[in-house]
Amino acid sequence: MPKAIATSILVAAPLISVVAVSADRGNNLEEVVVTAQKRQESLQDAPIAISVLNAEQLTNRKIASLQDLGDGTIPSLRIQAFSNTPTSLMMAIRGNGPQDPGQITREGSVAIYIDGIYLGRAQGLGFQYADIERMEVLRGPQGTLFGRNALSGAVNIISKQPSGEFHFQQTLGAGNYGSFDSITHLDLPAFAGFKAKFDFAHTQREGWVENSAPGQADYDAYKKDGGRLALNYSTDALSVDYAFDRSRLSATQQYFQAYIDNRGLIGEERDRKSHTRSPVVPLFPTVTYIQGHALTVSWSPDDALAIKSLTGYRKLAENTNSNYGEAIYFNGLVVDDHINQDQFSQEFQAIGTFDRIEYVAGAFYYHENARERFQNLYSLDTFGIESGIPNSPIIPATTYDLFAGEFTPLRDTQADTKSWAIYSQATWTPPVLEDRLRITVGARYTIDEKTGTRNEYKRDAFRLVSNHTDPAVILDYRFNDEVSTYAKYSTGYKSGGSNSRSTDFIIYKPESVKAWELGFKSEFLDRRARLNAALFKSINRDEQIDFSDPFNASRSNTINAANNVVVKGVEIDGQLLITEGLTFSASYTGLLAHMPDQPNTAAGGVLEPFLVTQSPRHAGSAALDYQFKPRTFGSLSAHIDMTSTSPYAYSAKGFQRFDGYTLWNARITLGDIKLRDSSGKIKFAAWGKNLTNEQYVVYAYPIGEPLLVVDQAFGDPRTFGVEFTYEL
Numbered sequence: 001m002p003k004a005i006a007t008s009i010l011v012a013a014p015l016i017s018v019v020a021v022s023a024d025r026g027n028n029l030e031e032v033v034v035t036a037q038k039r040q041e042s043l044q045d046a047p048i049a050i051s052v053l054n055a056e057q058l059t060n061r062k063i064a065s066l067q068d069l070g071d072g073t074i075p076s077l078r079i080q081a082f083s084n085t086p087t088s089l090m091m092a093i094r095g096n097g098p099q100d101p102g103q104i105t106r107e108g109s110v111a112i113y114i115d116g117i118y119l120g121r122a123q124g125l126g127f128q129y130a131d132i133e134r135m136e137v138l139r140g141p142q143g144t145l146f147g148r149n150a151l152s153g154a155v156n157i158i159s160k161q162p163s164g165e166f167h168f169q170q171t172l173g174a175g176n177y178g179s180f181d182s183i184t185h186l187d188l189p190a191f192a193g194f195k196a197k198f199d200f201a202h203t204q205r206e207g208w209v210e211n212s213a214p215g216q217a218d219y220d221a222y223k224k225d226g227g228r229l230a231l232n233y234s235t236d237a238l239s240v241d242y243a244f245d246r247s248r249l250s251a252t253q254q255y256f257q258a259y260i261d262n263r264g265l266i267g268e269e270r271d272r273k274s275h276t277r278s279p280v281v282p283l284f285p286t287v288t289y290i291q292g293h294a295l296t297v298s299w300s301p302d303d304a305l306a307i308k309s310l311t312g313y314r315k316l317a318e319n320t321n322s323n324y325g326e327a328i329y330f331n332g333l334v335v336d337d338h339i340n341q342d343q344f345s346q347e348f349q350a351i352g353t354f355d356r357i358e359y360v361a362g363a364f365y366y367h368e369n370a371r372e373r374f375q376n377l378y379s380l381d382t383f384g385i386e387s388g389i390p391n392s393p394i395i396p397a398t399t400y401d402l403f404a405g406e407f408t409p410l411r412d413t414q415a416d417t418k419s420w421a422i423y424s425q426a427t428w429t430p431p432v433l434e435d436r437l438r439i440t441v442g443a444r445y446t447i448d449e450k451t452g453t454r455n456e457y458k459r460d461a462f463r464l465v466s467n468h469t470d471p472a473v474i475l476d477y478r479f480n481d482e483v484s485t486y487a488k489y490s491t492g493y494k495s496g497g498s499n500s501r502s503t504d505f506i507i508y509k510p511e512s513v514k515a516w517e518l519g520f521k522s523e524f525l526d527r528r529a530r531l532n533a534a535l536f537k538s539i540n541r542d543e544q545i546d547f548s549d550p551f552n553a554s555r556s557n558t559i560n561a562a563n564n565v566v567v568k569g570v571e572i573d574g575q576l577l578i579t580e581g582l583t584f585s586a587s588y589t590g591l592l593a594h595m596p597d598q599p600n601t602a603a604g605g606v607l608e609p610f611l612v613t614q615s616p617r618h619a620g621s622a623a624l625d626y627q628f629k630p631r632t633f634g635s636l637s638a639h640i641d642m643t644s645t646s647p648y649a650y651s652a653k654g655f656q657r658f659d660g661y662t663l664w665n666a667r668i669t670l671g672d673i674k675l676r677d678s679s680g681k682i683k684f685a686a687w688g689k690n691l692t693n694e695q696y697v698v699y700a701y702p703i704g705e706p707l708l709v710v711d712q713a714f715g716d717p718r719t720f721g722v723e724f725t726y727e728l
Contacts, residue, residue, distance in 0.1 A: 027577070115159050141491055212279045239299075262704075315341065497558075642663065
């Protein structure tokens with residue numbers, strides 16, 4: 001299906017969302033419960049633009065990590081793997097997100113929370129989750145309740161907790177490109193008030209771009225292992241939850257091809273390649289180790305009050321090994337990067353009700369230490385300057401750049417970040433209009449202190465102390481039990497810092513956003529249909545813009561936009577239960593992003609054009625789920641989904657390689673097959689992703705001034721496989 005036609009269908013259809021769909025053949029849509037406002041409430045009651053994926057939807061779409069959302073399943077959320085590090089993710093909501101998230105001195109625009117614990121770094125965000133109950137994507141600034149770096153939104157991931165009943169499930173899967181999955185869930189019976197649950201997930205795949213160099217890795221390969229132990233102790237008033245997780249990720253980078261090659265070195269490579277153009281030496285996987293502890297204590301003296309303490313400690317170590325071959329300049333650039341990070345967070349919350357008021361109040365503390373040791377190496381003697389043989393490999397890779405005629409030094413960067421915040425939000429239902437009006441007012445006050453040093457050609461240092469207040473005001477009116485509307489004003493804030501890849505290491509200021517949103521939520525046809533919509537406008541002040549140095553691709557700059565950036569848009573979500581067992585769901589986002597010309601301080605303050613990245617004009621997804629009538633042998637279900645995205649900019653500055661795409665995915669499941677003597681049941685499934693084998697670009701950037709080359713990386717080709725699950 002042509003891209004324009006697919007996008008038009010998504011715009012014109014009765015647009016229905018990717019929120020949770022009931023797996024049974026009931027006559028109503030399933031109620032969706034969220035915790036976007038720190039308390040449990042129905043999705044339809046929450047005056048927030050939010051998308052939710054439950055466990056069944058995640059399975060049907062084969063989503064086991066944030067990285068798997070990169071195809072546009074949630075259209076407002078754009079996710080790309082960072083070019084250097086395959087498990088570091090560039091994330092944006094409504095067109096706002098950094099292009100260089102790998103720096104330890106850099107902050108993101110989308111706050112990531114797992115079971116209430118904030119994740120501070122982009123490194124390792126592609127790790128495999130063990131057992132997810134649901135993913136909540138909160139669209140728009142969430143500064144009041146989720147704090148700093150929730151400038152464009154937040155992702156709230158909720159894990160399945162111990163049930164206190166015995167349950168065992170083992171899934172094995174295999175597919176093309178040598179893929180293999182093994183997922184284990186073990187829930188133990190409660191004992192003396194204690195509950196325990198253990199989950200482990202292993203997934204691997206060979207690279208789909210074969211490296212012709214013997215003994216070297218292929219591109220786009222991965223191996224991920226992740227385990228989680230969850231413990232719970234509960235009484236009538238007290239609940240204590242402890243979780244320990246540990247992950248190891250091993251992955252090779254994307255393969256970059258030349259869309260334009262004005263050097264005449266490798267020519268134009270417009271079609272997706274399955275083999276490297278020449279042997280690439282050395283190429284090894286990037287390896288990331290992650291470990292985390294989370295302790296949540298909740299005390300509820302009565303039904304009107306809950307006091308919570310959330311304590312988190314996490315650490316990661318990442319060793320990056322990337323090789324761009326001939327794609328950047330002429331020298332076979334190898335990135336040798338080592339990052340260590342640890343973080344501690346403590347949050348206290350009071351959640352309660354009295355009379356006509358619901359409230360949440362809290363205090364938050366965060367402390368992070370990080371260190372990065374970065375080295376550029378060179379592995380290719382393109383013109384035979386040293387060896388006399390053109391395109392001969394340099395073994396081992398050297399710090400001496402033959403093309404530039406100089407040695408590159410080690411870059412040693414350290415950063416220390418501390419953040420304090422207090423916040424409160426209250427919702428009042430005044431005794432008028434039959435209690436259909438709700439008024440919500442909230443605010444958060446944040447203080448950030450960030451210090452850093454960089455030793456490269458010389459020693460540089462910076463210190464930045466900033467504070468910000470993020471208010472929120474919401475008017476929510478329910479016309480009846482099925483239809484409501486809301487008007488919302490909110491702000492968000494992202495800390496400043498210093499670009500560790502720049503030549504000057506100067507400070508850039510914090511970024512802030514003001515947003516207005518008008519929302520509509522409805523259920524009709526006797527709860528067989530659900531339609532939600534939001535109109536919004538955001539004004540970004542001092543937006544932090546990342547762009548590559550045109551004269552040195554290993555360098556980048558970050559500037560604050562001197563002129564405000566404006567993004568307007570519409571989001572439409574919903575569901576339709578067409579007939580018993582058949583559900584149609586779809587979602588659409590339309591964006592109008594305007595970036596006025598900015599004075600480029602990296603070029604002497606000259607007024608130059610920039611673009612808002614990761615902001616397609618049109619993006620959407622649609623799905624059909626059918627649950628067949630139960631049979632004596634078990635249950636049968638089918639799922640098919642499509643995502644479609646119009647072209648958008650991948651980088652803020654320079655020549656743009658635009659691309660749009662439409663992807664089709666499907667899954668069919670035969671389950672609930674009972675074994676004899678009540679010894680459990682089994683399930684079989686077959687799945688496919690990118691069924692039409694679409695060639696689509698997921699990242700591109702220009703190099704040189706005047707233009708030398710435009711590099712591009714393609715998304716995965718067609719993948720498919722089968723799964724077997726045993727459950728007891």
